[in-house]
Structure formats: structure tokens, C-alpha cells
Amino acid sequence: MKNIRNFCVIAHIDHGKSTLSDRLLEYTNTISEREMQAQALDDMEIERERGITIKSHAIQMYYKHTDGETYTFNLIDTPGHVDFSYEVSRSIAACEGALLLVDASQGIQAQTISNLYLAIEHDLEIIPILNKVDMESAMIDEVSEQIMDLAMCDLEDIIHASGKTGLGVTDILSAVVERIPAPKGDVKAPLQALIFDSVFNPFRGVIAYFRIMNGTVRKGDLVRFVNTGKEYNADEIGILQLNQVPKKELSAGNVGYIITGIKNSKEIKVGDTITHSKNPCEEAIKGFEDVKPMVFAGIFPIDNDDFEDLRDSLEKLQLNDASLVFEPETSAALGFGFRCGFLGMLHLEIIQERLDREFGQNVITTVPNVSYFAYTKKGKELEIRTPSELPEATLLDRVEEPYIVAQIITKPEYIGSIMTLAMEKRGMMKKQDYLTQDRVELTFDLPLAEIVFDFYDRLKSISRGYASFDYQPTEYRQSDLVKLDIKLNGDPVDALSALVHREKAEAFGRKICKRLKELLPRQQFMIAIQAAIGAKIIARETISALRKDVTAKCYGGDITRKRKLLEKQKKGKKKMRQIGNVEVPQKAFLEVLKLD
Amino acid sequence: MAGIYIHIPFCKQACHYCNFHFSTSLKQKEPLLQALLTEIEQQKGYLEGEELESIYLGGGTPSLLSAKELDLLFQQIQRFHKVVDGAEITLEANPDDLSREKLQALRKTPINRLSIGIQSFLEEDLRFMNRAHSAMEAEACIDLALEEGFTALTVDLIYGTPTLSHAQWEQNLQKVFEKPIQHLSCYCLTVEPQTALDHFVKTGKAQPVDEEQAAHQFERLIEASKAAGFEQYEISNFARDGYYAVHNSNYWKGKKYLGIGPSAHSFNGKSRQWNIANNSKYIQALSAGELSFELEQLTVDQRYNEYVMTGLRTIWGCEISKIYELSPKHALHFKHKVQTFMQAKNMEEIDGNYRLTEAGRLLADHIAMELFV
């Protein structure tokens, strides 16, 4: 055990975690040159395409240190995006140390701070790394100062590195051995292993990733999952390299995987403890708090017959992504579907994309909202996750909406425009701290509903990218909310309803109508789009009837091109949902919110 | 029987709306002609010995070629193909090329039909389109061609331009109707991607095509041509006394055709192919004895879609028996889908033959798309 080191790589988004991990894997020959590709651990198609890490990735490597000994490293690369910070907190629970990367051209950013605090809370040994020093825009001295300040370390503790050139890799590997403590634990004690992640494999079922705190597990052992109380045979155990490598036994301090033939996603819970049935450990390891979804949206199959398939797919997705929650929902416009909870808009987008790619499920996602609490005059408390759940105004005493505290790190010259943005979003500035002369941290009090949709994009554009952002939920507060209904040719479309602050309802309604006018294809009849609060129409747009749609030329050379064009239109049409007599494209529900 | 199309990829100047393949430099005219001759030989087997009932020289501007150069092409075609007696041999010609001498020379070639790119008889309209000819040339060339003995004439007109009022559109049409011309093609101005016009629209220098204007002018075209004794046998094509264009009609009837020249398309009943749309590369490949093209094998779905798309545009319509022959499943789909349009009086059926009504013709694309699989 003294030769094991468990550590994770944490940083703000895009500061180079996955790239630097590549270099470590390369140096230790964990990945051969042939297998190497940029951000090799980002193995999901969607990660590769978007160039970001979505899920933590654990991998084992062997390193021969200058002391002649060979060490086993379990490295976990983590995502940097706010939506996925729970992935970081789980990875941290399996480790004794963390590499904290800071992009030398960007400096300390919002998630650098929040992820560092997560690691410190869990008593992880922090190795600060100044990354991307190869870049011309690297601000070595300035960022080193920031790191020393934040991580309370000395200049000598900071390792200079570059995932691009490979600089600093040997220093990092040595530091991992010398600075991160070996795991503690008793190999002979009753088995106690923490499940920190799970994935679903269509052939092998559920694969759980665990970190053994105490004891030893062998292939074929009868094991029990403490929280669910279920027992299984350890059909296969092993370690995580680029592929899974089966082993006969694994002991305290190590990280590995277990396959027990579980096919049903509900049977496994990330955060659960694995022990032996015969000689169980006395207590379970403190698991994880359930991640709380921030945004809710309905997900409906395009074709109602696919409802059960959709359920099945969501269950499978949930295995890889415990943060996804869902419950059945019915919509007058869309039929049967699910109300799903997401960690943020990126998470929502990714789930929708994964449903399409991995499960062939083409879905409609309705206008997202946060969750509210409504109190009726009779004193009943109701959780509101979809606008249709809001009781009528006459029955309602009050509504409360969730607030957050947000930290924004930026340059002083953008303070003004950021404050204007925050005010527009019903926010209040609480604090302003200069981290250095050129770097200021602003703290705001804001309604969650105002930041989940387009806040981050707006922030990035007004600060020319020089602002990073992190937030934590705080409390629910009373708010003057109204339900805004959208009608197409007079029929209300519940899937397009939204809960908005009264002051903003009119402007919002006008924008949604305008946006829908752009998004809905013209049809052979006129379409009226209206926004209403109760019986009062507050905005209206019309889409004129399709008057002429015919190609001028269709000769020998035009046929193929024209056919393909119409085929493309037809394909888009298959992804539309008929609401009343109006055809609504699948994308329209989400796109209406992209107002600017 | 089959047809041959030859693409002459040169123009004097670029019309703003045009997305055809052409070059405004004539430098490569000689080598290109050579390459065309080579391709005709190379592709001699494509039509599997079927006789030719039509030859069509399009472009670009084929009237830029001299009668001598054109004769070379005809001779080459005759070396490798049997051309039936009375075959339709069309040359696309621009008014500015049609001098009396040119017409006299053309009369000595096998060409028996001229397709003249008039587009408009209005100076302002012609300038908006950036055509190379003047309004005067537009009028004069028709009379000249008739005088020189070309009896089969067809002219192209364009409507929907911002420079063309409703009254002016009617005047343009009347000018054609008054003359002994049996065939007319009228195209609605279309803003094609990556054309000058597209750029002007995007930068606000030109208005996009006004749908109401275009629709109105199309409706007037249908009425006025009918009154003048023309039959609208295809969305954009009108003929008197059954003088349908043989070559173009065959595209819509699904007959085989061989396309020669850069960007030219060919069809053999099962697959479509198109040559590279680049003069230098086309010449280079052929001088090495190779042809650079892309090929698409058509699936049953695609064949059905093409048949519906092209058939609907013509008076010959879509025959349910032909669809059934292709695939019973598709025939069922078709019958099911047309119901809405029959009810809306956009389509009509006579003895298993489905056609667009006059109202339906305004929505031909939309309806085809709805009928697609």
C-alpha cells in the first residue's frame, strides 16, 4: 500500500487537465504511442467533439521513481465545467492528493477556487501546477503570486508545466510520490469500498468503480452493497487502465472496478459501500449528498409510441450519470414524457444529445425552468417543477423562488458592465474583493432562474471572455411570479409555457413570440402566435400562409441537388410535432429561450 | 431513345443571379473543346447504343462557339451514336451573339432549334440582372433568327425581379406571344447561394425576391399564356400546338441522358453522375485519359422521390401504376399522402394519373416534399 498514490487532476475549465494527463500517461507508458490521441481519456464521442471533459475518468499507471521503487498511481481526470462539479467532489473522495492546475495565461478562475476548496475540505494534499507555461501570453510571476495567495504555498511548491511540450512531467511524477501520502487502511480488516462512479455497458451490465478503504476483495467473493442491502457475486474485478484489466484480488488503498451482472440501473447507487456478505464492515462510508438538479425540463418522444423506449434509455443514461433525475409527466400538447432535472443548461444539452446518439432517441425538450415553491391560501406547500403545476392566482398565497450566491472573477474594467448585467437579472452585489491589482472577485445575490439560461454567454461576451463564474444555491425567497402562456392559433401550448417575474413578463412574451415567428416553418395557412397571462394577451405575431414554394428550374443537372434539398426538408419535418394544426420543430422549444 | 447534353462553360460576363458553372475567361476554349471531343469518345458506351432523339448544347453560353467548332462536336457525336432523323438539336444562344452572319453560319450546322436567353425586353431589368445584351438586341435577335430560317425557337424570360412591374411583365409576355414562337420558358428569379445576387441580398444592396410579387406574376403567366394558346406542360415551360421540348421533357420522363463537359450530369436509369465543375481539372483529367466525376447509385426511395418531384411538375403527372412497378409500398404511401392535397384541390387524379391543379403549381416543392418518403 505504501507504493500506491491516488490523486485527481482539478482546475477551471480548459486549463489543460486532460492534456497534461496525456503526458503523464505517455511518460509512464500507460498508453502506447499508437493508442495516443489528444485528451485520450475523453473517450465519449461528445467529449471529443466538444473538446471538454464531461465525466471523470480514472486510470491506473506505474511509475518507477528515482528511489528505485515502482509506484502504482491511480489518476482521476475531472471535468472543469460548473455543471459537473459533483463529478469533481466524487473523485476527490477516492483520493489523497490533487494536482491543481492553473493556466498561466488565464490565472486563477472561479472554478479554480471552488474546486480547490472541495479538495481542501477533504484534506487532500494539493500540488499546485502552473500549466501552459509554453504560451507566449503566460504570466508566470503574476499567476504564481495568485497561486501562492490562494493555496497558501511557497513559490518553490509550484511546478511549472506544459501539457503541450511535456515540460514538468517528471517533476510532477516525483512530487506525487513525495508529497501525496500513501493511502491508509487495513488490508486484513473487513472489506469497505466506496463506489465513486458507475458506467453501463450493454454487454456486461453495470460496472461500478470503487476505492477500497479497508480489506481485500477477490474475484468470486460474495459481496453486499450496504445501502441497497443487495448481495452479488463479484463476477469480475480489476483495475482501470485504458481498458479494464481483470485481477484476482485488490486490496485497501487501490482503485478498481467490479462487475456483478447487475442489469438494472436502480440497483446501484454511487456513494454506496461494498463489503463482504460473510464478514461485513461495521459501518458504511459516508456517501455523497444527492446532487440537486438546478433546471427542469420536459423530455418527450417525437413519436408517442416511443415512450417506453425513452424510459429505458433514460434509465441507462442515469447509470452513467447519476445526476440525471426524471419522473413521468403528461403534457396536453406533447402527450406522455418525463420531467427531468439537470445540473445546468450544458448538462441538459448533453443529455439530449446523448439520447439521440447513444440511444437513437429523438426527443423534444420543453422550455426549461427552475423549481419553485408555491403556498396556497389554505397553507399547502407545493413544489413547482413545471409551469402547469402552478395553482391558479386566486388560490395562491405566495410563490418562492431559489436564489444563489455567485462569484465572478474578472478584470476591474468590466465591473461596470457586469453590474449592469446583474441588475438586469434582478441581482444585487454583495462584495467586491481585489485578488490582485488586476483581478477582482465580485459576489452577487441572484435568482437562480435568471442565470441558468443565457447568463454565462452574456457574461462572456460583455467581458470579452475575461470573466469566470461559479455559484452555489442559497435559499428560497418570495417572488412575484406569473405564468406566461403561449398560444398557437388560439390553442395554449403547455410545453411552451414559462414562469417569469411579473416585471419581465411582457418583454419576455414579446421576445418569445418574435422568436417563434422565426422558428416555425410557414404552412399553407396563417399561424397566430400569442403570449398571454391568464386571459390577457400581451404579445402577438403572425406567420403568413405559404404563398409560393416552387423551384424555377428542374433540368438534368438540377434534379439531384433539388431532391436532396427537399429530402433534407422532409427529414426536418419528421422531427416536428403537430400541435393542433401547427407543426412545431423539435428544436423550437429550447431555441425560444435563446432570446438575444 | 436517349439524349446528349453538352456543357459549354464560358460566358462573356456573369449574370448576377447565375449559379451555373462557367468561366468568363476564354483562354481555355481550345483545350476544353479537345477535352469535350475526348469525353464524347470515352463515354460512347454510356447510353448502351440507344439512339439519340435530342442533342442539347447548354452552358454557359454555347453561342460563343463558332459554327466550325460546333460542327466538330456534332461530327464527334455522329461517329459514336446513331442520331435519328428529325432529332431535336438545340443551341442555347444569347442575343448579343446572334448577328445575321452568325445565324447564317449556324444554319449550316445540324442545329435546328435555338433557345434564346432573352430574360427581359426591359433595359433596367437587364441591367439589374447584369445581362450582356441590351433591350434592343433582345427584340432584334428574334426577328433575325426567324428571317434566317430558324423556325423552332424558344425564349427564356425571368420574372420576380424588383425592376419588373406587373404591367411590364405582361408586356414582356405579349412581345413573345405576338411572334411566331411556339415555345417559352419562364423562370422566377431565384437567389441561389454564392451568387452575386445572394451577396447583394445579404448585404442589403438588393431586396430578396418578393413572394407576393412572384406569386402574382406566376399566376398571371399561367392565365396569359393559356389565353395566348400556350399549354403549361411543365412548371416553367409553355408550348403551342404540342411543340414540347424533346430534350428537356426527357429529363422529367426519366429517360437516359449523357452529359458531356465540366459539371454536366448523366443518368442511365439507375444512377446519376456529374463531372467535376472545374474547367482546368476537367481538361487535365481528360488529357490523361481519365474522367473526373462523382456517382450516385439511386435507392428505391430516391427513385421514388425523383419521380414524384419531377412528375408533379409536368402535365404527364405521376402515374400510380409506375410507382407501383417501382415498389408497391411506395405506391401505398403516395396514395395515402395525396389525400390532403386532393381535398385541398391542389391535386387532381384522372385514371390513376395524379397532377397538380393550377393552385397546386404554386406549391409544387412543398407538395413534393410532403409526398417524399
Ligand SMILES: Nc1nc2c(ncn2[C@@H]2O[C@H](COP(=O)(O)OP(=O)(O)OP(=O)(O)O)[C@@H](O)[C@H]2O)c(=O)[nH]1
Ligand atoms: N499551449 C498550450 N495549450 C494547451 C496546454 N494544455 C492544454 N492546452 C490546450 O488547451 C485546451 C484545453 O485543454 P484540455 O486538456 O481539454 O483542458 P481541460 O482542463 O481538460 O478541459 P475540461 O476538461 O473541459 O475542463 C486544448 O485546446 C489544449 O490543446 C499547454 O500546456 N499549452
Ligand code: SF4
Ligand atoms: S449567360 Fe447564362 S450561364 Fe452565363 S452567367 Fe448569364 S445566366 Fe449564367
Ligand SMILES: [Mg+2]
Ligand atoms: Mg478535460
